[in-house]
Amino acid sequence: MENTVNTKKKYDVIIVGAGPGGIFSAYELVKNNKNLKIAIFESGHPLEKRRCPIDGDKVKSCVHCKPCAIMDGFGGAGAFSDGKYNITNQFGGSLHEYIGKKEAIDLMRYVDEINMKNGGEGCKLYSTADSEIKQLCIKNKLHLLDAMVRHLGTDRNYVVLGNLYDYLSKYVDFYFLTPVLKLEKDENGFTVKTEKGEYQSKYCIVSVGRSGSKWMETVCHELGIATKSNRVDIGVRVELPAEIFAHLTDKLYESKIVYRTEKYGDYVRTFCMNPNGVVVNENTNGIVTVNGHSYSDEKLHTENTNFALLVSKQFTEPFNDSNAYAENIAKLSNMLGGGVMVQRFGDLIRGRRSTPQRIKDSFLTPTLTATPGDLSLVIPKRILDGIIEMIYALDKIAPGTANDDTLLYGVEVKFYNMQVEIDDNLETCHKGLYVIGDGSGVTHSLSHASASGVFVARRIIEKT
Numbered sequence: 001m002e003n004t005v006n007t008k009k010k011y012d013v014i015i016v017g018a019g020p021g022g023i024f025s026a027y028e029l030v031k032n033n034k035n036l037k038i039a040i041f042e043s044g045h046p047l048e049k050r051r052c053p054i055d056g057d058k059v060k061s062c063v064h065c066k067p068c069a070i071m072d073g074f075g076g077a078g079a080f081s082d083g084k085y086n087i088t089n090q091f092g093g094s095l096h097e098y099i100g101k102k103e104a105i106d107l108m109r110y111v112d113e114i115n116m117k118n119g120g121e122g123c124k125l126y127s128t129a130d131s132e133i134k135q136l137c138i139k140n141k142l143h144l145l146d147a148m149v150r151h152l153g154t155d156r157n158y159v160v161l162g163n164l165y166d167y168l169s170k171y172v173d174f175y176f177l178t179p180v181l182k183l184e185k186d187e188n189g190f191t192v193k194t195e196k197g198e199y200q201s202k203y204c205i206v207s208v209g210r211s212g213s214k215w216m217e218t219v220c221h222e223l224g225i226a227t228k229s230n231r232v233d234i235g236v237r238v239e240l241p242a243e244i245f246a247h248l249t250d251k252l253y254e255s256k257i258v259y260r261t262e263k264y265g266d267y268v269r270t271f272c273m274n275p276n277g278v279v280v281n282e283n284t285n286g287i288v289t290v291n292g293h294s295y296s297d298e299k300l301h302t303e304n305t306n307f308a309l310l311v312s313k314q315f316t317e318p319f320n321d322s323n324a325y326a327e328n329i330a331k332l333s334n335m336l337g338g339g340v341m342v343q344r345f346g347d348l349i350r351g352r353r354s355t356p357q358r359i360k361d362s363f364l365t366p367t368l369t370a371t372p373g374d375l376s377l378v379i380p381k382r383i384l385d386g387i388i389e390m391i392y393a394l395d396k397i398a399p400g401t402a403n404d405d406t407l408l409y410g411v412e413v414k415f416y417n418m419q420v421e422i423d424d425n426l427e428t429c430h431k432g433l434y435v436i437g438d439g440s441g442v443t444h445s446l447s448h449a450s451a452s453g454v455f456v457a458r459r460i461i462e463k464t
């Protein structure tokens with residue numbers, strides 16, 4: 001019989017997941033102690049092998065690859081993202097509630113410095129400070145959240161990741177296409193089990209992001225780590241001519257604007273704004289939703305700007321699975337549209353579906369091939385009413401937002417992982433086991449996930 005105990009390869013630190021959380025943990029560990037034995041296990045491919053087969057021509061919609069090239073692999077869900085690093089405690093996660101506001105901001109700035117040194121230099125840092133737009137928003141019952149945002153762009157973000165990999169691969173053992181199947185606690189620390197073998201370490205950092213949510217749930221259950229349900233954000237991605245938002249995006253790049261609806265008192269907010277960008281499919285556990293990004297290279301710019309409009313929902317009693325609620329809404333859109341659905345705003349308010357001809361006749365060219373349809377058959381009334389109200393509110397600060405040809409893609413869902421019980425060190429009840437990034441339910445952005453990685457690396461360095 002195989003003696004698994006003797007065949008276990010030993011490390012000082014094992015990191016599960018090579019997204020921003022995992023990468024920045026490794027970076028900080030290596031920077032402070034090059035003698036540490038570190039391994040990173042990753043379900044997906046190395047960066048250069050990550051290719052989504054959707055080409056808009058032969059492959060038009062998601063074919064459910066495993067692993068998913070968009071969500072899994074070196075760089076995590078952030079690899080083909082717009083690379084917007086928001087330096088703020090106002091959104092992107094609640095890291096500051098664990099480690100304090102100042103430390104959270106300092107760490108986000110530190111991550112920004114590393115990105116700049118690794119290929120991001122020259123990318124613009126936008127800020128909402130002293131913005132006239134803030135005034136304009138308040139006059140129209142809209143609230144602009146404070147942030148600084150470094151926009152790397154999808155192309156530059158890729159370069160930065162490539163450089164970080166080149167640096168890390170000198171000191172870290174990478175195991176790609178190696179999902180961790182099981183995580184166990186033993187007298188020497190932690191053992192991770194994979195199809196390729198078992199590996200042991202004194203410290204373990206789990207940073208499995210959104211795509212690892214189901215696995216994370218199992219681990220918490222098996223190791224007796226408490227969890228609690230998180231909120232979910234449901235809405236649409238809006239696409240319109242870039243000129244309509246140019247006065248905001250030129251100054252701020254990304255503006256996070258919140259609106260309280262008059263009808264229900266619900267909050268609707270803008271999210272992930274992509275000037276001159278493209279709308280894309282996103283696949284979460286086989287469910288196709290919509291997202292967006294843009295390139296910093298002007299040659300790759302489109303004539304459109306896109307952003308999400310989202311409403312948060314959290315269920316408690318007797319039903320508490322907020323994610324399942326949103327999953328079912330997204331499944332409904334997949335059922336009716338075969339994937340993502342698109343509708344002209346003018347068609348939505350006239351109570352009719354969009355058709356390929358109506359989309360073709362518009363003055364706006366969609367950047368994503370989606371099925372023309374009727375979002376009112378998919379999105380619950382309360383949420384859709386809120387989105388429509390906000391579109392009219394935005395029309396006051398960016399006239400043209402409520403034009404008939406404005407496109408709404410649905411559904412956009414921001415799933416949040418359940419919140420894993422961790423302490424102020426981001427450590428679980430098992431000493432030496434840290435859960436960080438989006439997988440912890442604490443962060444939901446590149447900057448917060450990366451900052452959480454640096455934070456735990458420093459805690460481990462203090463102990464070694």
Ligand SMILES: Cc1cc2nc3c(=O)[nH]c(=O)nc-3n(C[C@H](O)[C@H](O)[C@H](O)COP(=O)(O)OP(=O)(O)OC[C@H]3O[C@@H](n4cnc5c(N)ncnc54)[C@H](O)[C@@H]3O)c2cc1C
Nearest residue numbers: 017019021043072076077081084180209212437438445446
């Ligand atoms: C299209 C898109 C655009 C986005 N744009 C932005 C943006 O502009 N700005 C922003 O702030 N945020 C953006 N986000 C969100 C951002 O990418 C995430 O918040 C961030 O990547 C979270 O980092 P993470 O390290 O926690 O997790 P992830 O990046 O999700 O990485 C987790 C990694 O763990 C791996 N993994 C999962 N389970 C296992 C397992 N069992 N064993 C081994 N490996 C495993 C996964 O394959 C994955 O590579 C975007 C997301 C998407 C999908």
